[in-house]
Amino acid sequence: MIYPGVELGYRLCLKFWGNGYAKEAAATILSYGLGDLRLTNIMAFTLPQNRSSLRVLEKLGFLYLHDFIHAGLSHRLYEFP
Secondary structure, three states: OOOOOEEOOOOOOHHHOOOOHHHHHHHHHHHHHHOOOOOOOEEEEEOOOOHHHHHHHHHOOOEEEEEEEEOOEEEEEEEEO
């Protein structure tokens, strides 16, 4: 079975920021989604001021698509090619 694309997301308590956990978890989920689940499209979004999350997505190879408004706030939308 081939699943449609999904959204990748993560959230960490402040005391765990800066340890590489977000990148490690996101990379594992991305690998599982693309491999075992055979997802065809994985999206992610974050606030533009959340530079750490922007770096995680870019290091993993996500490509910036465009900014959009969600819940009254500007967000950056990314897609894994």
